[in-house]
Amino acid sequence: MLGYLAGSLLGSPRTLFALGRDGFLPSAFARVHPRFRTPWVAIAAHAAAVAVGALSGSFERLVVMSNVAVLAVYLLCAAAAWRLVREDVREAGAPLRLPGETVLPLLAGGLVLWILAQATAEELVVTVAVAGLSTAVYLLRRH
Numbered sequence: 486m487l488g489y490l491a492g493s494l495l496g497s498p499r500t501l502f503a504l505g506r507d508g509f510l511p512s513a514f515a516r517v518h519p520r521f522r523t524p525w526v527a528i529a530a531h532a533a534a535v536a537v538g539a540l541s542g543s544f545e546r547l548v549v550m551s552n553v554a555v556l557a558v559y560l561l562c563a564a565a566a567w568r569l570v571r572e573d574v575r576e577a578g579a580p581l582r583l584p585g586e587t588v589l590p591l592l593a594g595g596l597v598l599w600i601l602a603q604a605t606a607e608e609l610v611v612t613v614a615v616a617g618l619s620t621a622v623y624l625l626r627r628h
Contacts, residue, residue: 494532501527509626553608556597557616563594 502524505514518525538547567590574580583589601609 494528494535495523498524498527498531501531509623549604549608550611553601553604553612554615556601557612560594560597560601563590563597566590567594 501510501514504510505512505516505524505527514527514530515524516526517523538550542550567587568574570586570590604612
């Protein structure tokens with residue numbers, strides 16, 4: 486568990502860093518420590534948010550909420566993979582081709598939706614609320 490938490494604490498804040506770098510969050514999130522070359526503000530903010538979450542609820546509830554959030558990200562990744570394959574998006578050279586590459590993301594998305602259907606209404610409401618708030622912030626920052 487300690488290994489997972491350490492990896493999560495140092496890996497997950499990279500999302501906050503990228504959002505700060507790209508202008509979707511305040512630029513402070515993109516600050517890099519001069520000596521250690523790590524996104525220290527993003528790491529501190531992530532650690533603070535995790536601490537608040539850990540102190541405000543039961544472990545079981547936090548695990549389920551975390552799983553719902555991760556599944557939502559997996560669903561978006563499956564949708565993105567399907568679209569990239571369908572539109573034959575290429576960065577440089579020929580992309581990796583897999584048998585069933587147009588069907589696999591749809592199967593993955595279906596599986597994720599089936600797992601999400603097992604979540605409680607409260608968990609889904611919180612996830613939808615966070616997604617809605619995130620979308621609103623994105624749209625405001627974009628305009």
